[in-house]
Amino acid sequence: MTNSTHEFTDDARNRDILISVNGELFPRDKAVVSVFDSGFILGDGVWEGLRLHAGGITFLRAHIERLYEGARAIDMDIGIDPDDLVARIFACLEANAMTDGVHIRLMVTRGVKATPYQDPRATITPATIVIIPEYKTPKLEVIERGMRLITVHVRRGAPDVQDQKLNSHSKLNCITACIQATKAGADEALMLDPLGFVATCNSTHFFIVRRGEVWTSTGQYCIPGITRSAVIRVCRDNGIPVFERQFSLYDVYGAEEAFVTGSFAGLAAVREVDGRPLSHPLTRHPQWQGPGPMVKRLTALYQDLARREAARHL
Amino acid sequence: MTNSTHEFTDDARNRDILISVNGELFPRDKAVVSVFDSGFILGDGVWEGLRLHAGGITFLRAHIERLYEGARAIDMDIGIDPDDLVARIFACLEANAMTDGVHIRLMVTRGVKATPYQDPRATITPATIVIIPEYKTPKLEVIERGMRLITVHVRRGAPDVQDQKLNSHSKLNCITACIQATKAGADEALMLDPLGFVATCNSTHFFIVRRGEVWTSTGQYCIPGITRSAVIRVCRDNGIPVFERQFSLYDVYGAEEAFVTGSFAGLAAVREVDGRPLSHPLTRHPQWQGPGPMVKRLTALYQDLARREAARHL
Amino acid sequence: MTNSTHEFTDDARNRDILISVNGELFPRDKAVVSVFDSGFILGDGVWEGLRLHAGGITFLRAHIERLYEGARAIDMDIGIDPDDLVARIFACLEANAMTDGVHIRLMVTRGVKATPYQDPRATITPATIVIIPEYKTPKLEVIERGMRLITVHVRRGAPDVQDQKLNSHSKLNCITACIQATKAGADEALMLDPLGFVATCNSTHFFIVRRGEVWTSTGQYCIPGITRSAVIRVCRDNGIPVFERQFSLYDVYGAEEAFVTGSFAGLAAVREVDGRPLSHPLTRHPQWQGPGPMVKRLTALYQDLARREAARHL
């Protein structure tokens, strides 16, 4: 369907999963929310994408902390304690007998409204908590092929409008960026910040490799990515120079390598941006030969870290 | 619950309404959408608030045209023809035996996803169409009391991020503005545009009256309000000077009157902005004495127009 | 001292003027305010420059209304009624036996502080009202010579910082622009708005004449100039096309004529901007030959209006 790393194998097992809605388990076609739900009417909620590995959830505490921090930013009470929330996730996984290769969507919205109106005081139930676990694995051939990005006119916006650090249910900004990339024949949209510098991709974080250094944006115009943060950490732990900094497309077009990160696929190499193949500027006639040496090294380091950081408790 | 004009009487009749979901009618507690719905997961949809008057819907064609235009902006196919959509609305109203005093929420989202992912190509059903009709009438005493606005730091954003002309399900920007106004003890938030000029309120449009002229913002940072447009039209039809223009809080603080507009309450007078009572600057010790002469005149003219413009067909 | 139109003749009569401070009259060297005054400590006040003509004050009501509107914008109570304030001005003029050729500085600050602190609640007296009337007449030779403007890097700012419509005692923005123009050898600074379009000059308003049309800025980044407004009015009354609009230096450099306006000097012709002499672009080797035909015509029309609009009462 799509040619991005998010392309999923239609794993037959997903037809029969049980989904947790406010603590109760439902089969896929019975997992519903009210049409008065704040999430449906208003995009009023926060969410996490979690990865189950060998029975533990990778970077569990970081995900849960980000969820609660996001809830506070929108002045929403999640209603249950973090430990109880984690317990509820694992209860759902156990009911599905899942232990590995699973991607979990954890969503919390402000609850059901008395009537469709934006004021939080019109909410008449506690927060709605939905947990969807699915078997999903990134396709290897997509990763080998390399992603093609296009810079789109749709921007990441200012923090005084909708803070880009918030991982919310109000996703139209990213969706319209995604649409534009599709129209232009690319796999993913590269998005600029309000000043015209590189911010992030529509559903992943973006890194470049320049003269042996690893650069990503300042982080002011994207969610505080957990895979992003893990990549920075493995760089630091392994003596690879890494910088969160402002940079422009000039720096991207002249990079040796680039890659995107996300909870789902980890790292995925980028082969070209705006039709310009990535390679050192002194290289002539560059040809895509698969992920470069830095992407390969960081992928191995990241996977190792992710394995070590899978947990069942905060 | 809230002291804004959106405060609603808990009309007992609303407990037993029938809600249309994809053309089928459900009682209130059975009206649901999948947890995979694009609206719930991503705020990916557009909506209208319609007002039923004497069997017709006020400004029906303008509402339907705006809905289809919004769908096109986000490259979403509503899936049924405008005439069929109108028929579905009236079918729902008839099933409820409703003819007047009813507010209708018409919502269209991109449909159900194969998996929770933002790419529109991950959608596996046609658009989800939900119609919620409720008995709702603005409380007179709220209107008499006059609204208190506070200018908030939360801004309307740039069109290249999320076009403010789009009336979407991704409403977090307005919700955080609403929260800030509540924290500051006000009824509604006055929001500025990216340049610091007056844009609009969080759930209504904003007008001021200065030296006998009626001013509203340029319209570049708010949805193309249908009540707003009707007020402009009655001004023009009645020789009242009216301007869509850039203006700042300086102009607001020195205005004689101000009011907000919306499909629900029509016009509602504003008594103060940022703690400054509104009256001509040469008036000393101004006291709130109810809606001013221009608000009263425009209210009458608007109600007359709204009555004339209620329709059952495009 | 300065080569702008504000250059003043050291009129010997000004040595013995009486100045009104809070309603009492003092000779020049006894006219003082407390070091705790909000004006001195914080620039917390608003003011007007008025022109006495044949016993009346030109555009009196407009000036007084602007003063009270400015006070409301900063939530300051002037403390006395507009009529009483006007009476106080004329009492001061009469004590000085002044009837013509006089420029009056009318200043209102928030009053004396208990201690030097910015919170208005630290103020312990009513507003301070100072009225300084001086004999001042623009020098004819300066007007004949034509003004030289330079565009400076100091900008007029956004309304959410300090609204440029406010004529306040916090004037450092204009002062630093004035300093820059002086350093560059020009008479007055042309200032841009936050988007880089032409806003206004540091102490006057700016107009250009292009292909027979008169253009000035939108008015969003300057005080609502009363002479500016009068020039627009005489254009409209006499069939001269006039526009308040956004324009850039490209439009200025290609203008046939330009001029500045102010309460003190009325209109003053501009001979060059950024070292480019002003004349129709198809004119080669332009030479300054005094104010152009439009400036002359508007000056006559303005002076006629100003004479007619001098008043002693609101």
Added chain:
Amino acid sequence: MTNSTHEFTDDARNRDILISVNGELFPRDKAVVSVFDSGFILGDGVWEGLRLHAGGITFLRAHIERLYEGARAIDMDIGIDPDDLVARIFACLEANAMTDGVHIRLMVTRGVKATPYQDPRATITPATIVIIPEYKTPKLEVIERGMRLITVHVRRGAPDVQDQKLNSHSKLNCITACIQATKAGADEALMLDPLGFVATCNSTHFFIVRRGEVWTSTGQYCIPGITRSAVIRVCRDNGIPVFERQFSLYDVYGAEEAFVTGSFAGLAAVREVDGRPLSHPLTRHPQWQGPGPMVKRLTALYQDLARREAARHL
């Protein structure tokens, strides 16, 4: 009067203080400046708030250097040497027999004008130098209570308009922010920068504590605070991670602690911002229990440093 830390005890001793105006000493009600003073007419000056401790002035050299640097930024000649200025301050303190618990307002304006006009060349005297020493001590109960901040729409502006690094007499920007906070029932206004990130408070500097780290803004949109700088220094000297960086309200709402700093009160804890109590996001039902551990530790470290850094000479 006010509920901020700037609230002062009406110390009876302040009624009889001597104030230095241009080197001469005057009792409180005789300490005046001309109505032609650049400070009064135009807010054209720079100032410092100094703290007398055990006979020395805390961070004396930093304050004097900042004053002279500010004067240079506005191209103003203070007229006397730094050493002479310091001598004048201590002469004033000695005349008042003050040695401790004293707050000193040191103000320098461009001097008296020939006529009220903004051009510095219209100034006819040397700079006006005013020194006001007052007994003032922050109220302990206010500090224990914790401050309530609200983010306001009034912004810190761009450096090309009025450089926020300048501590000037043109304070309307901060005053209007202060007014807005008061209207919203808060103690102090939190102000954003032109990009929507956190800048500073209206009369204090702002810090947050996140995951054991201390963050304050980049410093580009506030005066180069001397207490702010001292806090950074004690962090560095004591191995506490401290960062001057760009951050948004998302980071504030999720902070464990926050505090403001100023020459007057040193550090003061913040209990809530925009109605959101501050505590670690994984804490549920947070209750204010007085200043947190980091604020307490930094307060002690700061006070120790301030004591050591009080001086009588540059």
Added chain:
Amino acid sequence: MTNSTHEFTDDARNRDILISVNGELFPRDKAVVSVFDSGFILGDGVWEGLRLHAGGITFLRAHIERLYEGARAIDMDIGIDPDDLVARIFACLEANAMTDGVHIRLMVTRGVKATPYQDPRATITPATIVIIPEYKTPKLEVIERGMRLITVHVRRGAPDVQDQKLNSHSKLNCITACIQATKAGADEALMLDPLGFVATCNSTHFFIVRRGEVWTSTGQYCIPGITRSAVIRVCRDNGIPVFERQFSLYDVYGAEEAFVTGSFAGLAAVREVDGRPLSHPLTRHPQWQGPGPMVKRLTALYQDLARREAARHL
């Protein structure tokens, strides 16, 4: 080669044209400029694209006036009088025996440098004047096919950087926009202004038709297009509502028709923008059926005007 309207027939007659360089005529391969020319080294010049029709040049005076106005904006002396420049153009056309169907590139750069350095004072010759006349006619099939536009991330910039009203030799901004459109498979790039509103296309001006009205941008971020101006004029002369106004992509996606204009091809219809076919929003399943009724009407009106406005003298 390209699929835009600028695609040209390789007219064999163009091989033998004579080109005017500083008044002398040269065959195509001998028409050269020094490597020290300001145009080559720095893009320091202004130009016009003129259309020869029946022996006259369409809108001749407007083109020449714009050229001289542009020269003034960059403080460049063209060196010869407008009448002499026109004579030189016609001398070149006569030497080529051209009377119709010819497109003329008229270029003026600042002249030859002593050494490659940007300061205009390093120029040692008068301006370089080059006139290239070529037989070129827009291909009908391209116009019938309709243009596909894509909105690109490359923006039109602020007037304080490089005024977009200037038609200069420094064209990299437009070239990079053109490259991005090509990479995305479109015919021409739609470019936004610094605020995110629609500015113009990379080499043409852009119009939309909405509810029977014709809209184009404010003109602040594009050259003052002569064909653009002619289209506005024919609208006004024929009672078609036309507006130069701020609008966003929302308005574009919901337009009935769109078209671009330029001196070369006049008007050319747009069939889709960002992959969204243009048609009234209430139209379902829109199909391209050639230029719409408004484009056809305006094309006829424009061609008629252009024919009437071809001249040989200013």
Added chain:
Amino acid sequence: MTNSTHEFTDDARNRDILISVNGELFPRDKAVVSVFDSGFILGDGVWEGLRLHAGGITFLRAHIERLYEGARAIDMDIGIDPDDLVARIFACLEANAMTDGVHIRLMVTRGVKATPYQDPRATITPATIVIIPEYKTPKLEVIERGMRLITVHVRRGAPDVQDQKLNSHSKLNCITACIQATKAGADEALMLDPLGFVATCNSTHFFIVRRGEVWTSTGQYCIPGITRSAVIRVCRDNGIPVFERQFSLYDVYGAEEAFVTGSFAGLAAVREVDGRPLSHPLTRHPQWQGPGPMVKRLTALYQDLARREAARHL
């Protein structure tokens, strides 16, 4: 002619130099490009200024890498390998028998067009490569005199318009800044970035020295200067604190020293900015006494590094 450091001695040897155009050598007056060249018509190219020292080119690899990186940014194929390009440069130098004291302008444009049109696909030849070597040495007396800078209204722009990191042939932005500085009587223009902070000078990079630290801008709004980079490197290598950071004119006016850098003159001291002499703020009556101690030290360190880094091969 000019009083900047770029002022050149009219070295008689330059009359007879050979210039390389596409690999062929021509005397000065025969070195030409087609009027259809992309450089001449559109400013479509990139260039380097190289310095020959003792037979090698200073920082050769950095220059060549920047050239190829710039070409990639504008999606232009230089057409020959880096090594071949270097060989071509040295062939030209050898033909001129040059070994030292030579400044080389290396220019690459997109090649000759079929017709004057901006689309890169209209180009019909490989890239045009021009190499101009000239004897040029900065005048000592200019360096001793100290440069006078003025901050101009012309800004460095956003990266989404024309990336300031690109050293292109589209130089009108810098040229108009240069013109403004000349009109104001200064040697070079100091340019701000879009936010109003200090960016760079029109043809050089800008540094200040504050309290013993060396500051330059973040580098986001200027070309990645090679001399700039060398200065940073010698600071780091010699324990001199150096920062690439955001700063404003406030910081400049209060700096002890300032200097500009470029490939031609290395370092040149600045004596004043905006008419304010540079010196420590506590210094009264500062007098220019030649380059300060930091400029002298860095000049020596830089020259030493430059000598060591001259090369003949990549």
